[in-house]
Amino acid sequence: MSSVPEILSTVVERALGAPALIRPCADTKFGDYQANGIMAVAKQRKENPRALAEKIIPQLDLADICEPPTVAGAGFINFKLKPAFVASQLTGEPVPQVANPKTIVIDFSSPNVAKPMHVGHIRSTILGDCLARIGRFLGHRVITDNHIGDWGTQFGMLIVGWKKHRNDAALVADPITELERLYKFVNEHGDRDEAKTELVKLQQGDAENLAIWQKIIELSQHEFAKTYQRLGVTFDHTLGESFYNPQLPGVVADLRQRGIATESEGAICIFVPGSEAPLIIQKADGAFLYGTTDLATLKYRLDHWQPDEIIYVTDARQKQHFQQVFAAGKQWLSSVPDLRHVYFGSILGEDGKPLKTREGTPVKLAQLLDEAEERAFKFVTETKPDLPEATRREIARAVGIGAVKYADLSQNRTTDYIFSWAKMLAMTGNTAPYMQYAYVRVQSIFRKAGNPAVLGHIELTHPAELDLAKHILRFAETLDAVLADDKPNWLTSYLYELAGKFSAFYDSCPVLQTPEPTRSSRLALCRRTADVMKQGLNLLGIEVIEQM
RNA sequence: GCGCCCGUAGCUCAGUUGGAUAGAGCAUCGGAUUUCUAAUCCGGCGGUCGCGUGUUCGAAUCACGCCGGGCGCGCCA
Numbered sequence: 001m002s003s004v005p006e007i008l009s010t011v012v013e014r015a016l017g018a019p020a021l022i023r024p025c026a027d028t029k030f031g032d033y034q035a036n037g038i039m040a041v042a043k044q045r046k047e048n049p050r051a052l053a054e055k056i057i058p059q060l061d062l063a064d065i066c067e068p069p070t071v072a073g074a075g076f077i078n079f080k081l082k083p084a085f086v087a088s089q090l091t092g093e094p095v096p097q098v099a100n101p102k103t104i105v106i107d108f109s110s111p112n113v114a115k116p117m118h119v120g121h122i123r124s125t126i127l128g129d130c131l132a133r134i135g136r137f138l139g140h141r142v143i144t145d146n147h148i149g150d151w152g153t154q155f156g157m158l159i160v161g162w163k164k165h166r167n168d169a170a171l172v173a174d175p176i177t178e179l180e181r182l183y184k185f186v187n188e189h190g191d192r193d194e195a196k197t198e199l200v201k202l203q204q205g206d207a208e209n210l211a212i213w214q215k216i217i218e219l220s221q222h223e224f225a226k227t228y229q230r231l232g233v234t235f236d237h238t239l240g241e242s243f244y245n246p247q248l249p250g251v252v253a254d255l256r257q258r259g260i261a262t263e264s265e266g267a268i269c270i271f272v273p274g275s276e277a278p279l280i281i282q283k284a285d286g287a288f289l290y291g292t293t294d295l296a297t298l299k300y301r302l303d304h305w306q307p308d309e310i311i312y313v314t315d316a317r318q319k320q321h322f323q324q325v326f327a328a329g330k331q332w333l334s335s336v337p338d339l340r341h342v343y344f345g346s347i348l349g350e351d352g353k354p355l356k357t358r359e360g361t362p363v364k365l366a367q368l369l370d371e372a373e374e375r376a377f378k379f380v381t382e383t384k385p386d387l388p389e390a391t392r393r394e395i396a397r398a399v400g401i402g403a404v405k406y407a408d409l410s411q412n413r414t415t416d417y418i419f420s421w422a423k424m425l426a427m428t429g430n431t432a433p434y435m436q437y438a439y440v441r442v443q444s445i446f447r448k449a450g451n452p453a454v455l456g457h458i459e460l461t462h463p464a465e466l467d468l469a470k471h472i473l474r475f476a477e478t479l480d481a482v483l484a485d486d487k488p489n490w491l492t493s494y495l496y497e498l499a500g501k502f503s504a505f506y507d508s509c510p511v512l513q514t515p516e517p518t519r520s521s522r523l524a525l526c527r528r529t530a531d532v533m534k535q536g537l538n539l540l541g542i543e544v545i546e547q548m
Numbered sequence: 549g550c551g552c553c554c555g556u557a558g559c560u561c562a563g564u565u566g567g568a569u570a571g572a573g574c575a576u577c578g579g580a581u582u583u584c585u586a587a588u589c590c591g592g593c594g595g596u597c598g599c600g601u602g603u604u605c606g607a608a609u610c611a612c613g614c615c616g617g618g619c620g621c622g623c624c625a
Contacts, residue, residue, distance in 0.1 A: 428588090
């Protein structure tokens, strides 16, 4: 089964001989879909667009699908779907698998070892996970990779701190906090030369320092895993910076040999068009930089996974860096896939400045999730005091975590956004709880009906039924659009409208008290709505619940 | 100095890549329930899309120039 725009495109393009540019109608009074391509063609051929549209229409064989198409405005063709067609489509497979699956590597989250994950990691983690879920759902081969920061100069300080100032009890209780303390302590009070010496020993393979380094990574990974579990995020690989470390000298040598990298002011640099400053891959003192690691990583991924596309989910400030890395990669490697920097803005406090705690430190992710759950728990306890506490906790978990994720994903990722508890946990408006509630209402109907409702024959008569049904059909095209531009906020908008249309239907179309055959038809419509809601929220990484 | 991003309703934001009369939510005002969870639904109010010039059948969207805000720019990641 194809999406409706695909069906319309195929038919129109056959007659037009050019892209049909099928879009949802700007206003539903015009119809359901419109073709915008006629005007472009008319311009090119110097024809009258309305006349061209009139000429095209008789060639369109769409009698089973929509009412006779009409010409409007400057040369639009409008299509109004027939209710019988909509009903028939509802019983098919909701989302077709892509015809040509791609291999997509998604690099996201990337926290630093020995530091707590903070709000800065939310967007990368949630966005990357969402894109991975959608890619897989559509049938692509997706490989997720957490490129953690597990190598670098900070280990000099950490090793000194570990050896001389470690508090084992604190390390057991809260490893990351203790590691952070050690780093800060040495940074402020320690001997820089000593840190440098330990770093060099580590780099030269000193057994004791290597063991400490590994232990620090292990402790950190264990903490990361807790957060990922809460968020329901998984990775296929966690190949951090250190993994590529042994490859760096070879990468630099190869780049120099090919004349792509050159020495300048003592450093080894790659100059790429479009930016004045070079990408430095080896410092004057011989050390490598993250650009070096990024190039080594690119080569590794190409060699091992043969991707068609690599997505890097990092904040917008790294834009220039990735432009340089991508440009350098294209000079260096013969066949480079579609490299995408999926960037995002910062999370700001309500004062419009980067979100910080009262003490001025970044807000820790774990604490943020705690607070979200706690706020949701308070609310559930107020509204449903009779539910057992365990149930209320479970609802609060799904609602709280869902709210945080939804608030982030519903925002256009390219801009900064203002973090607001009130807004994300609001039970009205474009929020996760609103949608979870809509789902709960459908489930309640099924419970009262005494069965989960099967997908049977659907008859669309009431305007609210038809409106809801048409929107359900737009699920597939929405997911295509999301993945084409890496913009999950289009999916959240879709789901918000779905929940709204369901609520309107719920309000005006009784289900269980209605006589057959309408009762079964409406139950089937509820079934399909619930399935799409659940699937859609699942693609955002948000759980549904049975009651709230 | 060079470069990137942003500016849309009182507030927070969409706007599918140049399409029709610019849309939501919040706030505010009004209405709806003997019926499946009112955490709901329906309606009203609210706009010089920062400003200007241009490109064309058509511009919030593209180009150029201003104004205002954010960010990045050779040896951190």
